[in-house]
Amino acid sequence: MAATASTDRAHRLMLVAVDGEFYRQVYADLSYDEVDPARHYDLTGWREGRDPAPWFSTQAYLDAHPDVAATDGNPFAHYLSRGWREGREIAASRLAAGYHALTEQQRAARRPARFSDAELAAARTGFDVRYYLAVNHDVAQSGADPLLHFLVHGWREGRDPSHDFSVADYLTLNPDVAASGVHPFLHYVLQGRAEGRETKVARDFREEALAQLKPFAERLADSRRWARPVELRTAADLIAALASAERRGLHLTFGQDDYSRSVGGSQLCVQRESAQFAAMGRNHLHVYPVNGWPTVRSGPTEAPMGVLLNGQALGAFVPAAIVEALKAARPPGPGSLAIHNMLGHSSRDVADIARAAGLNGGYFWLHDMGGLCAGIHLLRNDIESCGAPPQGSPACGVCVYGPARAAHVAEHRRLFERLDLIVAAPSQVALDAWRAGGDLDACGEVVLPHVRLSSPGEIVDAQPGPLRIAFPGTPTLHKGWPIFRHLAARFAADARYEFLHMASKPMAGALARHVPVTVTADDLLAMRRALLEHEVDVAMIWSLCLETFSFAAYEAASAGAAVLTGPDSGNVAAFAAQGHGLVLPDARTLEAWFESGEILQLARTARGARTYDMTYSSLTAELVEDQS
Template sequence: MTAPLVALAHDRPRTEIGYRAVAVAFDARFYRAVYTDLPAGMDALWHYRMAGEGEGRDPAPWFSTEAYRRDHPDVAEAEGGPFAHYLLEGRFQGREIAASPHAWAYLDASGWTPPAWQGDGRRDWQGRHRGAVGAVAASLSDQRAVVGADFDAAYYLAVNPDIAASGMDPLDHFLRTGWREGRDPAPRFSVRDYLEAHPDVAASGLNPFVHYVMAGRAEGRAAKIDLGFRYEILSRARPAADRLADARNTAARLRPDAPERLAEGLGRLRDLHVTFSHDDYVRNSGGLQACVRRESAGFAAAGVAHLHLYPASPWPMVRAADEPGLLGVLLDGASLGVHPPSAVARALAEAVTTRGRRTFAVHSLLGHDADDAADILAAAGLSAGFFWLHDFASLCAGVHLVRNDVEDCGAPPSDSPACGVCDYGPFRARHEAAHRRLFERLALTVVAPSQVTLDFWRARSGLPAKGAVVLPHAALTSRTGGGRPRAGVFRTAFLGMPAALKGWPVFRDLAQGFADDPRYDFVHLGGRPDPAAPADFHPVVVSAEQPLAMRDAVEALDVDVALIWPLCRETFSFTAYEAAAGGAAVVTGPDSGNVAAFAASGRGVVLPDETALAEAFASGEIIRRVRGGGRAGGGGLFDLAFSGMTADLIGKGVR
């Protein structure tokens, strides 16, 4: 969907600007009532533009064409006519206008009593008219006065850090240029939506927020297209094909480092563990990256070198053989540059010794070609290893199994109609074929972080795995402190980055809906705030140095419940465990994978859908279920014992 922002008034020829301004301010009802000689069925505006204006007819009760020409002879022949001149220039120049001589009769007949006439019969219509002309007429200072109470300066600065850094007055920036750039003045008003929903406003070149406050709100116009956050995601989504094209273009511009850097960096390798993932786990943070870091630390403790391979530029899916792609190479966390897969294979073959402990784990095949990966492993003398289910990339290019990024799909058969309407459908065969080649060339033991994930994968996948095992990323262990009594305001938290996939829009809408309810308090614990949600933000970043930062924040803020409502089937969910360890219950939906299984085990509440979630808060049922004890969980305090990932499996003799 393309917003009409590119078609605003300042980008149009002046005659068209004038025509559209007249179209918005023109009062067709008045024109028809006064000029009864219009042929039946003829459009009033068309008649005015083609004949009426030249005949001196008036376009609205508050504007006299004859008086404007008489009082301002210098604009008698203005381009576009006197009405257009007034709307585009005269009002800014302070030129006076007179009411139409037909105004009284029309107003009396319509049953509407106007404000008192001023002085010699002229009337100050500017800023009083309920229609769009009020917004047309308002000067910048008038606009400030009109929208000042509705403009959310804190929100504007928070979502526009460039404006905050500049020191500019946020309202002044919005009124002058911000709205033309599509920047929103408040969480519940969308410039883009308003212009799309009301093309007459878009055509006029008016500031949409000024129009809304002065006229649109009273007219019942929608401030935002309220079709739910899923529509919001769809309207802003970039097709998978476009993202793939971007990845190809970026990769084609990369240049490899000298092969000598790789050979020198590798040296001679005896004991070695090789991993594959979708990015650099040292420079990026997230659940998968934390897992690789812990795995690397586990092997380091055992005296084993860790070689990590990842696509040098981001890729949205597996890489085909004919697509360009260099690999980033890390040895024990230190970069050895970026190199072609074939160069990595050659260097690795030369670096490994004839004896030594060598293992591997595939954490993600995104950005990798399956045959390149198998060739690299073969060069190190490896054929049997582990394949982790951090997501469901082995089933589809939509690695989270979220159809069009908005709805759980459950991985139906690839020839199903459901795949035919999904953006990822055309690329599903690519992922299935790539993973099948990998599983056929290697003896892979599948590792799932939860039983529910392994059960689901087995039911949907026909890949020839050597075996399968469940190893959770973390486990709750007992801690002194016990339960805590719950009383007072019920505190609901969102943990992590405000990402749609993780359910941020659900939390945002809930916080907005109950912002004024004295029973509830909302907090956001994460690395980046989003002022669209009326929630207290507390910066919390989990790191290798502070692995329990989120758990400690949940405990310190006395959180009752963590809303963990992802759009996807979570294979594990660290945030669910962190919430429980900090004494909070978990509330989630039925399609959240291991989150739902975790909550149902006595750690929280599983609700049927978002409507049920809102109803539980409206009725207070959520308070009763969480604070009433029983299987809703919450209140207990725990430590978190983190897994060493593949290092733990090797240590236990799993092969």
């Protein structure tokens, strides 16, 4: 039933998101007064190649995403319900330029009468200008009148006039309004409000996530469909590259992606590790699946693997070609191995490549809990911490990752049987969780934090003003973004607080001020500088899953901010409890603290906040150096 409800909601969103004025203006063959643009597009328009809005090209979306085209479903509905969450690219309508070039007189010739003074006055009583401009950056930048934009265009594009009014929900809750075809918001302010009509469904973000949840088999099918064809290179090409390497020895790593092009904490770890091995004069060979895969593979495979040698991309090779090349041209000198992630790899391929490099063992890093489950964050159905219950337990039976867990763990067990691996954990919390949730036979264990705090500085001065609460990093569900977004909307008008989102890109629908920040291997302190510059009092890192480390927590503490988190966040909670912040029992208590003002005790001045220096680990390079 969840899937049906989700589909129905997607369809309703699509119906209100069609830009009626655009549709009528650019398709002159349709009668302005007799055709309902949304229903016309839904029934026949998209099949005819028509575009629903100036910012969306139907044909371009279908061409760019053949898996969507194969479903024979409405592409606009797909994008609104799922595509934007998946980061799918869209293109503007080819008719957009002509539409925007129309003069007001030309549009008026086909446009119905404007809203009356009484309708505009009523609409202003329920329209939140600050909210509308905050969540619709394009409108804010255009200089358009926000109320008129919403009344004419916005409501059909799925935009809402305030945090407390949902256009889609109002139409769902009031089918008589939907059937009448009247403007839903005008109906509410002129009539529905006095009648006590509901304006928004009380919906927990977990319910929304469950409605979008895909069975694991579908995720595998998607990965197959999205896999891009690659041109495979031969063993001779890799032999030539290895033979020309000027450094001695070889450090071999396995990961889930190209660390030089992807942005993330584990990728930065591999970059630092690689840089230190370069300083040691050792070659670094990194192997990763060209096409992402949501679990491990099994047996000898022919999956195309990307290869980087000393940070330079060499192309894609099948595992057997990598084995052949290493046997023929392994650089002389010391060797070492680090497995940073097994997604997309098989234990057989990894062991064969390692042995071809003259290695029988190395380090297995706990950047996540991928050794315990295909759900690497240990989140049951992506919304609730599970703690890695016994395989085959009822808890696994109700989880989307349950069907894949046994094979996933078995492949990791074969990896540990084939190679002598030392488990390297970035925190004691990670190591304890790994021990408690599995029984893989490691030949050793070591804890090496990615960052250490040192040299506490002076007490940080802060300018008077509201408590500044920041969400540092990528706004994903498992990092607790929906909880932060809710607080930012709930207390948007509260003068006691200011909410900031610190990340490389802004997130639509958030009432938090975006501060552009991008952390790279060349600028590891970018987040710390931003936290200091904006005098952030509190860094909210409310991760739903067990964090094995958390750079954001250390960056926040080093900048004098208090870490605010919940009990399921793993090392974040442990770190905060060591005097670096506050651990609250649940999101309900969190909101109550904001309501009462208790959270104000985390202000910089109230805490006498201090800054710290940060020392970064070079991961496996540091462990290898310690042994030499």
